[in-house]
Amino acid sequence: MANHIVKLHVFKRFERLWHWSQMVLIFTLIFTGFRVHGMHEWIHFDTAVMLHTWAALILLLIWAFATFWLFTTGEWRHYMPTAKNFIQVARYYALGIFHGEHHPYIKTYRRKHNPLQALTYLLVKIVIFPAIWISGIAYLLISFGFKDLISGLGIDCTACIATVHTFAAIAIVMFVIAHVYLLTTGHSFIDHIKPMVTGYDDVELSDEELAYLRADEPNRIAEKIN
Amino acid sequence: MNTCPRCPKHFCFIFLLLLFSFGTVASENKIEMGISEYAKTDENHPLKQPLKLKSKSTTDHSQLKELQQPFANGPEVTKACLQCHNKAGDQFRHNKHWTWNYQHPKTGQHLGKAVLINNFCTNALGNEGICAQCHAGYNMTDSHFDFDNHENMDCLVCHESTGTYYKTPTTTGDTACSVMFKGKPPIDWTKVAQSVTLPSRNNCGHCHFYGGAGDNVKHGDLSSVLFNPPKTVDVHMSADGENYSCVTCHVGEAHEWAGSRYQMTLSETMPKAGMPRETSTCVSCHSATPHPLTRIKGIKLNSHTAKVACETCHIPTIARGGVATKVAWDWRTMGRLKNGEGFKLEGYTQGNGEHRHTYKSIKGTFVYGENVQPVYGWFDGTMHYTTIDTKFDPKQPVKINSFSGSYDNPDAKIYPFKEMNTVQPYDKGNNTLVYMHLWGEDENALWGNYSFDKAIKAGMAKNNIPYSGEWDFIETYSYWPINHMVAPKEEALACEQCHTKNGRISQLTGFYLPARGDNKWLDLIGLFAVIGTLGGVLGHGTLRIIATRRRKTNG
Numbered sequence: 136m137a138n139h140i141v142k143l144h145v146f147k148r149f150e151r152l153w154h155w156s157q158m159v160l161i162f163t164l165i166f167t168g169f170r171v172h173g174m175h176e177w178i179h180f181d182t183a184v185m186l187h188t189w190a191a192l193i194l195l196l197i198w199a200f201a202t203f204w205l206f207t208t209g210e211w212r213h214y215m216p217t218a219k220n221f222i223q224v225a226r227y228y229a230l231g232i233f234h235g236e237h238h239p240y241i242k243t244y245r246r247k248h249n250p251l252q253a254l255t256y257l258l259v260k261i262v263i264f265p266a267i268w269i270s271g272i273a274y275l276l277i278s279f280g281f282k283d284l285i286s287g288l289g290i291d292c293t294a295c296i297a298t299v300h301t302f303a304a305i306a307i308v309m310f311v312i313a314h315v316y317l318l319t320t321g322h323s324f325i326d327h328i329k330p331m332v333t334g335y336d337d338v339e340l341s342d343e344e345l346a347y348l349r350a351d352e353p354n355r356i357a358e359k360i361n
Numbered sequence: 362m363n364t365c366p367r368c369p370k371h372f373c374f375i376f377l378l379l380l381f382s383f384g385t386v387a388s389e390n391k392i393e394m395g396i397s398e399y400a401k402t403d404e405n406h407p408l409k410q411p412l413k414l415k416s417k418s419t420t421d422h423s424q425l426k427e428l429q430q431p432f433a434n435g436p437e438v439t440k441a442c443l444q445c446h447n448k449a450g451d452q453f454r455h456n457k458h459w460t461w462n463y464q465h466p467k468t469g470q471h472l473g474k475a476v477l478i479n480n481f482c483t484n485a486l487g488n489e490g491i492c493a494q495c496h497a498g499y500n501m502t503d504s505h506f507d508f509d510n511h512e513n514m515d516c517l518v519c520h521e522s523t524g525t526y527y528k529t530p531t532t533t534g535d536t537a538c539s540v541m542f543k544g545k546p547p548i549d550w551t552k553v554a555q556s557v558t559l560p561s562r563n564n565c566g567h568c569h570f571y572g573g574a575g576d577n578v579k580h581g582d583l584s585s586v587l588f589n590p591p592k593t594v595d596v597h598m599s600a601d602g603e604n605y606s607c608v609t610c611h612v613g614e615a616h617e618w619a620g621s622r623y624q625m626t627l628s629e630t631m632p633k634a635g636m637p638r639e640t641s642t643c644v645s646c647h648s649a650t651p652h653p654l655t656r657i658k659g660i661k662l663n664s665h666t667a668k669v670a671c672e673t674c675h676i677p678t679i680a681r682g683g684v685a686t687k688v689a690w691d692w693r694t695m696g697r698l699k700n701g702e703g704f705k706l707e708g709y710t711q712g713n714g715e716h717r718h719t720y721k722s723i724k725g726t727f728v729y730g731e732n733v734q735p736v737y738g739w740f741d742g743t744m745h746y747t748t749i750d751t752k753f754d755p756k757q758p759v760k761i762n763s764f765s766g767s768y769d770n771p772d773a774k775i776y777p778f779k780e781m782n783t784v785q786p787y788d789k790g791n792n793t794l795v796y797m798h799l800w801g802e803d804e805n806a807l808w809g810n811y812s813f814d815k816a817i818k819a820g821m822a823k824n825n826i827p828y829s830g831e832w833d834f835i836e837t838y839s840y841w842p843i844n845h846m847v848a849p850k851e852e853a854l855a856c857e858q859c860h861t862k863n864g865r866i867s868q869l870t871g872f873y874l875p876a877r878g879d880n881k882w883l884d885l886i887g888l889f890a891v892i893g894t895l896g897g898v899l900g901h902g903t904l905r906i907i908a909t910r911r912r913k914t915n916g
Contacts, residue, residue: 173862173876174884180856180876185657228901233908280650280664294873298883305887309894316898320905 139345142357143338145247146330153201154331161307163190168304191271213247214257221250232320242338259310267303270296391716396537396703396723396808416558423555432550435499436512441554443511450511452616458497460508463623467743472623478749478794480761480783480837481573481690482724487823490532491800495568502531504824519564520557525549534800535809537703562588562598565607577686581733581779582845586682594682595846610641622842625742627670627774643671670774674854675847678732679779683713689728690783693834696811697722723808735777735843737866739766749826752792761839768872775866779841786813790829796820
């Protein structure tokens with residue numbers, strides 16, 4: 136089975152829009168959120184609250200669309216954890232990278248994330264984001280005068296909700312730092328950003344996949360590299 | 362050579378300037394001999410603010426035949442009033458302005474002017490001769506006053522509208538004091554009787570703005586500025602705002618009206634249109650959700666109202682508009698004399714240019730404040746008082762009144778108070794406050810004789826209070842709930858006045874206050890986690906750079 140490296144359209148327009156709007160909104164939420172927490176006082180408290188609330192509401196909406204998109208298009212499969220190549224990727228970041236080795240992973244048709252990346256994104260999606268959303272929505276409901284609704288659920292501790300929210304936010308900051316840093320590994324920073332802008336990235340395709348794409352989705356192939 | 366001859370002129374000018382400025386400084390600390398201080402009540406009260414509307418009353422009292430007669434004194438006028446208003450006497454019989462007594466419904470404490478001790482002039486009991494100037498009655502000369510004699514009720518002080526009515530002390534006091542009430546024009550009883558109408562701020566204000574024997578001395582949020590305030594001082598009372606009189610909010614029926622500092626109403630539901638209103642809270646008119654629901658900020662602010670009183674944000678400071686309030690009083694310096702005579706020192710010039718006394722021989726030393734930031738506390742509406750029979754620990758400052766409340770109490774809100782700090786005498790043997798005999802023609806009266814020893818002994822004895830015979834000074838605090846001087850909404854507190862480290866309410870505990878930095882552990886863990894991650898990637902990156910260089914040099 137010969138493998139072909141093909142410049143393929145992997146990140147759909149929605150996905151790219153989702154990613155970059157999410158980036159802008161998450162940076163806004165981090166900046167305003169830590170203002171509300173009292174870490175800095177670079178903007179007025181009420182401005183921070185207003186921006187934080189609006190950014191959260193918009194991100195919620197985008198997330199509703201994204202969840203729908205992930206499940207209806209089957210894209211969710213990309214996030215399922217896999218052991219295949221996991222050790223190699225981990226070994227690469229721990230050792231190989233210092234010896235000038237190439238990244239052991241090339242995107243495949245069914246896997247646009249490397250296994251370490253997929254696991255990280257999955258954890259972000261099922262642990263950190265739910266933590267921030269559940270605590271955030273609870274906090275928002277309290278703020279909007281539905282405190283009884285929250286205490287009705289047996290939670291009568293705004294400070295606890297805020298603590299969960301802040302912990303999740305700290306985890307997101309850690310994720311963002313690692314995420315941005317990892318863009319500097321591999322070929323170059325730009326090479327990592329480009330696919331999320333243009334949508335095209337080098338993907339390893341089998342004969343069958345290539346044949347299928349040529350027949351059914353020819354528009355997705357930009358050029359065949361080898 | 363040309364400039365030199367001008368030097369003496371310059372010198373003269375500078376000298377004059379120095380002299381002038383020295384003169385200004387000296388006049389700010391001007392010494393006034395004598396102890397007369399009631400100039401404000403001595404003069405005719407000019408009508409400070411004209412009545413906004415013509416009376417809509419169905420009765421023109423100037424036409425009534427009962428009032429077309431010469432009256433010799435107040436009780437004669439009252440007698441005429443009660444002929445027609447034949448329920449008024451029974452109604453007013455129970456009013457605090459008349460009884461000076463209050464039985465607290467929750468604490469059971471016996472309160473009221475008649476018995477309480479404050480940390481200003483201390484006690485009215487036994488000093489009625491001077492204090493009863495602000496009693497809505499006639500002839501209260503001592504504590505044995507007949508409250509069932511309705512003819513001694515003073516209808517005019519609340520209802521007359523000429524501005525020429527005044528009240529004087531009911532007894533003369535010490536000879537040094539008595540001179541101050543001479544030479545006033547007599548009251549034209551018929552004219553004032555015919556002028557009666559609903560109380561205006563000219564009526565309420567002449568006592569309530571001057572509580573504590575001076576403009577804005579006690580409350581901080583009730584001053585003569587409110588006779589005609591700019592909108593920035595009070596949106597409700599300004600002619601450019603709502604131009605409300607006091608009774609617009611302090612509604613009443615049967616000579617009882619809303620608003621009590623002893624038992625305050627903090628939470629209530631806004632009455633529906635047409636329903637009677639019995640309280641005078643902000644919510645009575647504005648509802649508990651007054652901020653616009655069309656904006657995030659409005660929704661967010663509305664979720665504050667369950668825990669934060671409207672006054673907390675909407676009265677950013679007190680004693681605004683140019684009239685100061687007394688914030689501290691030290692009785693220890695009482696009794697200093699010049700050539701054997703009492704004196705006063707004008708040491709403070711307030712915003713409106715008037716001078717205030719910072720020392721009086723009869724009272725001691727005072728500190729004034731303007732645009733004062735209130736203190737804040739959790740308050741459930743119930744005030745507890747240190748009364749004459751309350752024993753306290755003299756190692757701690759005494760709270761003349763204190764309030765209870767916490768975040769967990771659904772009735773409590775964060776509320777603003779004016780804090781008054783005083784050093785005053787107490788009974789050292791019994792650890793109680795004392796009643797002092799301030800006013801009188803005898804040798805024991807403090808005002809004129811300047812002896813705490815005698816004044817306390819006499820004050821305690823005449824009110825049958827056990828006294829150990831030993832007294833000393835103790836520091837006291839009192840707290841005055843703030844409700845007036847509501848600023849325009851643009852001047853309400855910004856969020857970060859509280860939502861910050863060391864903000865206005867940092868000392869209040871038991872709840873989560875964003876931006877205060879409550880959770881130090883969380884912040885520390887967060888800091889380590891983020892610095893750890895940064896360090897991790899920086900370390901990883903540095904190693905990569907070093908490894909790459911090595912590979913390059915190694916070829």
